[in-house]
Amino acid sequence: MRVLDAALLGREAEALIKEVSTELPSDVLAALEGALAEEESPAGREALRLIIENAAMARELGVPICQDTGLFTVYITLGSDTGIEGDLGGELDSAVTRATMAGSLRASIVCETFEGRINTGDNTPALLEIEYGGGDQTTLGVLAKGGGSENASRLAMLPPGAGAGGIADLVTAVIEEVGARSCPPLILGIGIGGSFDRAPRLAKAALMEPLDSEPAPGTAALARRIVEQVNGLGIGPGAVGGTVTCLGARVRHEPCHIASLPVAVSVGCHALRRKTTTI
């Protein structure tokens, strides 16, 4: 049995939080460059140029890509026969605090959410998603998600026979309603099946998949359809109007009840800040 020290996982998370806050992933940057070549609207192209210049400036100066440095989710996928020793929750919160202070991140989290709304001051707590992957590797990933894109995310319990067309139409309707408020061009994580609570987790976890990686079997056609429909909305880069509203979509799915088709869309902004490392 392999035993991992929670403090070590905390240090890995801290390093990733600092990195993702200032360095846009290379696959997202490549997608933005591709969008610049494709975009038909002059204002949309100018928005893309500013977005690309912003990424270079953040990296060069070591300042946050966006002032909304987000809520941090830590994804841990444990390999077979692997356990964790120590206070993982405490170590991850401490990692978020250290990264916030060292990286000049904005304090964007409040507690007492329905009355008072007191800023926690250090971006704690971190959200933790842990699963048993069954492979021989353990991975740790960090997703920093801003409020604007999170507010645009939705869950629907579709009729069981809605199919790929119904799912694509749902996602398109969601983005038509709220996409312009959430910093397009967007990256969409789609979670299908499972249950009411599982679908949004699948959707958000799908945002962790690099856009240049191989999509899960059987999901590529649906993802393409979603991207094409969303790009027909006309919202464009920077929400100034244009032909590229979506840079890419990733789909994750699980079996579900015969009566159900839960579908969630987790909206990622163009500043999609995420990275996964092998422990």
Place this chain on the structure above:
Amino acid sequence: MKKLSLPLDRETLRSLGAGDEVLLSGPALTMRDAALARLSSLAESGEKPPFEVAGQLIFHAGPAPPSTGRPAGSFGPTTSSRMDGYLETLFELGVPATLGKGPRSRDTLELHERHGAVYFTTIGGIGALLAGHVTGLEPVAWEELGPEAVFRAVLDELPALVAIDSRGRDHLAEQYAIYRVQSD
């Protein structure tokens, strides 16, 4: 590209048309969710906030901390439509213009027309770049709100676009209609 000095006078506001590209320079006040909720409840009870909002450009934003010699390491707009419910209060208090990201709801077009007010939009998610167009930043009130406190930000040629002009014309909605693919 029109270079505008803040605060904006009514004549300048009337001269702006939906879609105009502008560079904003001068002082603005940051106000977002928590500060606007406070301002609104003060206004409801007939009280005044501890700062002057009349004539000010209200920037819907909350800065990241100072970094690398900049007053904010990263600083850019938040979603304006979330603030739509406070817009009438702001206009009644004499605010002539707001700055944020994304479209505002259709209900606000008539409000802009009635008050001769303008809504500027700038690109969201590029706070590292936009912070380079902010030369000063100091808290004005409600510091306990952290990044949601009211700050006076001094802008230096911050690039923006007239999204809603003083006649209530909605530039973004017009652009979306142009690039929208008609479904059959």
